[in-house]
Amino acid sequence: MNESPFREFWKSCYKNGNFMVGSIMILSVIFIAIFANQIAPYSYTDIHESDILTAPCAQYIFGTDDMGRDLFSRIVFGTRITLEVAIIGAGLQLIVGVLVGLLCGYYGGAADRALTFVADLTWCIPGMIMALAVVTIIGSGLIKAIIAISIVAWAAYARMVRAKTMSIKNMAFIETGRSFGESDWSLMFRYILPNIVPILIVTVSMQLPGTILSTTTLSFLGVGSQPPSPDWGLMVAEGINFVEQGPWMAIFPGLALVYVVLGFNIMGEGLRDLLDPRMKSQ
Amino acid sequence: MNEELLRIDNLSVDYKVRDGFLSAVKNASFEIRKKEIFAIVGESGCGKSTIAHSILRLLPEHNEIIKGQIMFKGKDLNQATEKELEAVRGKQIGMIFQNPLDSLNPVYTTGKQVEEGILIDKIPREEAWNRVIEMYKDVKMPDAERRAKSYPHELSGGMRQRVMIAMMLARDPNLLIADEPTTALDVTIEAQILRLIKQLRDEYGTAVMLITHNFGLVAEIADYVAVMYAGMIVETGTVYDIFDHPMHPYSSLLMKALPRMTKKEGRLTTIDGSVPRLTSDKPGCRFANRCPFAKERCFNEDPDIRKISETHNVRCFLEKGVDVR
Amino acid sequence: MRDYIIKRLLIGILLLFSVSVLVFAMLFLMPGDPVTVMAGPLAKASELEGLRHQYGLDRPIVEQYITWLSKMFHGDFGISYKYRLPVWQLLQSAIPVSLYLTIITLIIEYIVAIPLGLLCAYKKDSLFDHITVNVTLVLTAVPSFWLGVLMILVFAVKLQWLPVSGFESWQNYVLPICTGFLGGIASTLRLVKSEAIDALHEKYVVTAYAKGLKKREVLYKHVLRTSLIVVTVNVFMSVPWLISGYIVIEKIFGIPGMGNLMVESIVKQDFNVIQGTIMIITALTVLCNILSDIVLGILDPRIRISVTGGDQ
Numbered sequence: 001m002n003e004s005p006f007r008e009f010w011k012s013c014y015k016n017g018n019f020m021v022g023s024i025m026i027l028s029v030i031f032i033a034i035f036a037n038q039i040a041p042y043s044y045t046d047i048h049e050s051d052i053l054t055a056p057c058a059q060y061i062f063g064t065d066d067m068g069r070d071l072f073s074r075i076v077f078g079t080r081i082t083l084e085v086a087i088i089g090a091g092l093q094l095i096v097g098v099l100v101g102l103l104c105g106y107y108g109g110a111a112d113r114a115l116t117f118v119a120d121l122t123w124c125i126p127g128m129i130m131a132l133a134v135v136t137i138i139g140s141g142l143i144k145a146i147i148a149i150s151i152v153a154w155a156a157y158a159r160m161v162r163a164k165t166m167s168i169k170n171m172a173f174i175e176t177g178r179s180f181g182e183s184d185w186s187l188m189f190r191y192i193l194p195n196i197v198p199i200l201i202v203t204v205s206m207q208l209p210g211t212i213l214s215t216t217t218l219s220f221l222g223v224g225s226q227p228p229s230p231d232w233g234l235m236v237a238e239g240i241n242f243v244e245q246g247p248w249m250a251i252f253p254g255l256a257l258v259y260v261v262l263g264f265n266i267m268g269e270g271l272r273d274l275l276d277p278r279m280k281s282q
Numbered sequence: 283m284n285e286e287l288l289r290i291d292n293l294s295v296d297y298k299v300r301d302g303f304l305s306a307v308k309n310a311s312f313e314i315r316k317k318e319i320f321a322i323v324g325e326s327g328c329g330k331s332t333i334a335h336s337i338l339r340l341l342p343e344h345n346e347i348i349k350g351q352i353m354f355k356g357k358d359l360n361q362a363t364e365k366e367l368e369a370v371r372g373k374q375i376g377m378i379f380q381n382p383l384d385s386l387n388p389v390y391t392t393g394k395q396v397e398e399g400i401l402i403d404k405i406p407r408e409e410a411w412n413r414v415i416e417m418y419k420d421v422k423m424p425d426a427e428r429r430a431k432s433y434p435h436e437l438s439g440g441m442r443q444r445v446m447i448a449m450m451l452a453r454d455p456n457l458l459i460a461d462e463p464t465t466a467l468d469v470t471i472e473a474q475i476l477r478l479i480k481q482l483r484d485e486y487g488t489a490v491m492l493i494t495h496n497f498g499l500v501a502e503i504a505d506y507v508a509v510m511y512a513g514m515i516v517e518t519g520t521v522y523d524i525f526d527h528p529m530h531p532y533s534s535l536l537m538k539a540l541p542r543m544t545k546k547e548g549r550l551t552t553i554d555g556s557v558p559r560l561t562s563d564k565p566g567c568r569f570a571n572r573c574p575f576a577k578e579r580c581f582n583e584d585p586d587i588r589k590i591s592e593t594h595n596v597r598c599f600l601e602k603g604v605d606v607r
Numbered sequence: 608m609r610d611y612i613i614k615r616l617l618i619g620i621l622l623l624f625s626v627s628v629l630v631f632a633m634l635f636l637m638p639g640d641p642v643t644v645m646a647g648p649l650a651k652a653s654e655l656e657g658l659r660h661q662y663g664l665d666r667p668i669v670e671q672y673i674t675w676l677s678k679m680f681h682g683d684f685g686i687s688y689k690y691r692l693p694v695w696q697l698l699q700s701a702i703p704v705s706l707y708l709t710i711i712t713l714i715i716e717y718i719v720a721i722p723l724g725l726l727c728a729y730k731k732d733s734l735f736d737h738i739t740v741n742v743t744l745v746l747t748a749v750p751s752f753w754l755g756v757l758m759i760l761v762f763a764v765k766l767q768w769l770p771v772s773g774f775e776s777w778q779n780y781v782l783p784i785c786t787g788f789l790g791g792i793a794s795t796l797r798l799v800k801s802e803a804i805d806a807l808h809e810k811y812v813v814t815a816y817a818k819g820l821k822k823r824e825v826l827y828k829h830v831l832r833t834s835l836i837v838v839t840v841n842v843f844m845s846v847p848w849l850i851s852g853y854i855v856i857e858k859i860f861g862i863p864g865m866g867n868l869m870v871e872s873i874v875k876q877d878f879n880v881i882q883g884t885i886m887i888i889t890a891l892t893v894l895c896n897i898l899s900d901i902v903l904g905i906l907d908p909r910i911r912i913s914v915t916g917g918d919q
Contacts, residue, residue: 120622121625121626121629124892124896125626125889125892126847126848126851126888126889127851128851128852128854129851129854129888129889132854132869132870132873132885133630133881133885136633136637136873136878136881137633137636137637139638213750216750217750217751217752217855220750220752220855221854221855221858221870222874223870223873223874233750233752236752236756237752240759240859243759243760243764243771247760247764250753250756250760251757251760254749254750254753254757257750257753258745258748258749258750261747261748261749261750262748265744265747265748266744269744
C-alpha cells in the first residue's frame with residue numbers, strides 16, 4: 001500500500017510475461033543496432049569477390065550474397081534501418097495524428113467534419129495502394145517510403161485521439177482548468193494529452209509492427225531503400241533471384257524481420273494488458 | 283394450495299475467482315408451493331439472482347460450484363444431467379430477466395423467438411404461430427399480430443417484457459422465475475407488468491418466484507417472502523409475518539426505512555456500514571458488522587434457522603426479535 | 608430499408624467522386640510537366656506540344672477533369688507508353704486474374720477461419736485455443752513477401768512439387784493462394800473468435816437456454832447466426848484489401864494481375880497505367896464498402912431501424 005504507484009507499475013510490468021519477453025527481444029535489437037560496428041565482422045558493403053554465394057560457414061555464419069558480401073554483417077547493420085523506420089514512422093504518425101486529433105476533438109466544427117471525411121477516405125483505400133500512389137508522386141527511397149506509410153497510418157491515431165479528446169473535454173477537471181483561466185492550448189496539452197498517453201502508447205505498439213512490415217514491403221517492391229542498403233526487405237528481394245543457388249540470401253533477412261516484428265507484437269500485447277484494462281477484458 | 287413445488291435445501295453457491303472463492307449464497311433453504319408468489323428481496327449483489335439462476339443452472343460464467351439440493355417435483359435439479367435440465371427449462375420452469383432488451387435476440391422477430399420455444403414440443407408450425415398470437419393476446423400486447431412480426435428494437439421496454447413473459451409461459455410451466463422483471467422499466471409500466479404477472483398466476487396457476495430489491499413491490503403481490511442479506515436468507519415468512527412482525531434486525535431496519543419513503547428512496551441508505559466481501563467461509567452472522575444489536579457471539583458463530591411459527595423462520599440469535607420502530 | 612440503401616449509395620458516390628479527384632490530381636502532384644508525365648520519358652521534345660493539345664492539357668482544369676472522367680466511363684484510360692497499348696486492354700487481362708486469386712483465397716480462408724474461430728471462442732483458454740492464438744500471433748509477424756519466398760524454396764526448389772512461377776496451369780496458383788491464405792487467416796480468425804465470444808456472452812443466449820433449447824440449437828441459432836453477421840460483412844470488405852495484399856505475391860510468383868501491373872508501372876513511371884490501376888482498385892474498394900453496408904443492413908435489423916427510425 002505504501003509503495004509508489006510508479007514502483008507498483010514496474011512490479012506489474014515485471015510480472016507480465018508478454019511485456020518482458022517482447023521488451024527483451026526489442027532491447028536486443030537496439031543493442032545490436034548500437035554496437036553494429038563492434039558486432040559485425042565486416043562492413044555491409046565489403047565485397048569478397050572470391051566468396052560469392054558461400055553457404056553459411058565459420059567465416060560467414062549466414063553465408064554471402066551474389067556479390068560476395070557477408071550476410072551476417074548486412075543483417076546486423078540492417079537493424080539500424082529497421083529501428084530508423086520504427087522511430088521516424090511512429091514519430092511522424094504521432095505528431096500529425098495527435099495534433100489533428102486534439103484540434104478536431106477540442107474545437108469540433110467544420111474543420112473536424114472535413115478531417116473526419118479525409119480520415120474516412122484514407123480508411124477506405126487499401127493502405128498499400130495509397131502508399132504506392134504516394135511513392136509514385138514523391139519518388140523512391142527509404143525516408144520517402146516511411147513518409148508514404150505514415151500518410152496512410154496517421155488517421156488511426158487522429159481517430160483515436162479525437163474520440164478520447166471529445167470524451168475528456170466534457171469532464172469536470174477541464175471546466176475547473178478553464179475557470180482558472182487556462183488557455184485552450186494549455187488545456188489541450190497539459191490537461192487532456194496526459195490522459196491520452198497510456199492508450200497512445202498502446203496504439204503505437206499496435207501500429208508499429210504494421211509500419212515496419214509495410215515499409216519493408218515497399219523496399220521489397222523496389223520503391224523503398226535502394227541498393228546497396230542492407231534493408232531486409234531489399235535483401236529478400238535480391239535473394240529471390242538466387243533461391244536455388246543461395247537460399248540463405250532470402251532466409252536470414254526475413255528471419256531477422258520476423259524476430260523484430262514478433263518482438264513488437266508480443267510487447268504490444270503485454271502493454272495492452274498493462275495500460276488498458278478495458279481492452280484486456282475482451 | 284399447500285402442495286410443495288420447489289424445495290431448496292442448504293443451497294450454497296461459490297464462485298471461483300482469481301484469489302480463491304467468493305461465497306455468493308450460503309445455506310439457503312426455502313420452499314415454494316403451487317400457485318404461490320414467492321418473493322426474494324435483498325440489496326443488489328446479495329445473491330438473490332444467483333439463487334434464481336442456479337435453479338436452472340443458467341449462471342453465465344460457468345465458474346460456480348453449487349452445493350445442496352434443488353428439489354423440483356421430487357427431483358433434485360442439482361444432480362440432474364444437462365439433458366434432464368433441458369427438459370425442465372421452459373417446459374416446467376420458465377424464467378424472465380431484468381433487461382428485456384438484452385434478453386431478446388436482436389436479429390429475429392419477437393414472435394419467432396416465442397415460437398422457437400413452442401416448437402420444441404413438436405407442434406406444427408402453423409399451430410405454434412397461432413399459439414404465439416394467443417400468448418401475445420394473453421399478455422395484453424396491443425396489436426398482437428403485428429407485434430409478433432416486430433423486432434425487439436421496435437418495441438418499448440414494457441412490450442419486450444411482455445414478450446418475455448409470453449415466451450416463458452407459452453409452454454405452460456409450473457413455475458415462473460422472474461429476476462427483477464421490472465427494474466429496467468418505468469414505474470407506471472412496472473405496475474402493469476406486475477398486475478399482469480399476478481393475473482396470469484390466477485389464470486394459469488403458475489407459481490412465481492419473484493426476485494427483487496423493491497419491498498413495496500413485494501407487499502403488493504407476494505404471498506411468501508424471503509429476505510436475503512449477503513448471500514444468506516435471514517428470514518422467511520408470509521407477507522404479514524415479515525411486514526408486521528419482522529424478527530431479524532435487518533428486516534426490521536428495512537421495514538423502518540420503508541413506509542415513510544417513496545419507492546425510489548426506499549433503499550437501504552439508512553443502515554450504516556457496508557456489505558462485507560465474502561471471499562472466505564468464516565463463521566459468524568454476516569449482518570453482524572452492521573447490526574445495532576450484535577453481541578460477541580454473533581461474530582463467531584453461525585446462527586441457525588429458528589422457527590417462530592408454522593410459516594415464519596428467522597436466522598438470528600435474538601430470542602425475542604427486535605422492534606426498532 | 609430503402610432509405611438506408613439510398614443513403615449508403617449516396618455516401619458511396621461521394622467517396623467515389625473524392626477518390627477520382629485524388630487520382631486525377633496525381634498528375635499535377637507529380638514532379639515535372641504533366642505532358643511528360645503522361646507521355647513518358649521516351650517522348651521526344653518536338654512531340655510534346657502536339658501531345659499537350661491532344662491530351663487537352665491546355666484546357667481549364669475542371670474541363671480536363673470532366674473529360675478524363677467521361678473517358679474513363681467509356682473505358683478509355685489512355686495509352687501505356689511502355690507497352691504501346693491502351694491501358695484498358697492491359698487492365699482487362701489483369702483484373703480477372705487478381706479477382707480469381709482473391710476470391711479463391713477468400714473462400715479457403717473463411718472455410719478454415721469460421722470453424723477454428725468458433726471452436727477457439729467456445730473452448731476459450733483451452734490448449735487448442737492457446738496454440739491457435741500463438742500460431743496466429745507468429746503469422747501476423749511474417750511478411751508475405753518472405754512467406755512467398757519460403758514457399759518457393761520448400762515446395763518448388765527443394766521438393767519440386769510445384770512450379771516456381773508462371774500462370775498456365777492450376778499448379779501455378781497453389782503456392783500464391785497458400786501464401787495469401789496464410790497472410791490473411793490470422794486477422795479473419797481473430798475476428799470470428801471475438802465476435803463469437805461476444806455472442807456467447809449475450810443475455811439472449813441465456814434466454815435461449817431458459818426457453819429449453821438444446822445446446823446445439825442455441826449455439827447454431829443464436830451464437831453462430833449472430834456472430835456471423837459481422838463476419839459475412841467482412842468478406843465483402845476484405846476483397847480490395849486482399850487485392851492490394853496480392854501486389855507482393857503477384858510480383859514474387861510472376862502472376863500477371865493488377866498488383867504486378869501496378870508495381871511494374873510505378874518502377875517504369877508508366878503514369879496512365881498507374882492511374883488506371885489505382886482508380887480501378889479504389890473504385891472496387893468503395894463498391895465493396897457499399898455492398899457490405901447493404902448486406903449488413905439486410906442481415907441485422909438493428910441497422911435498418913437506426914437509420915429509418917423504426918415504426919414506434
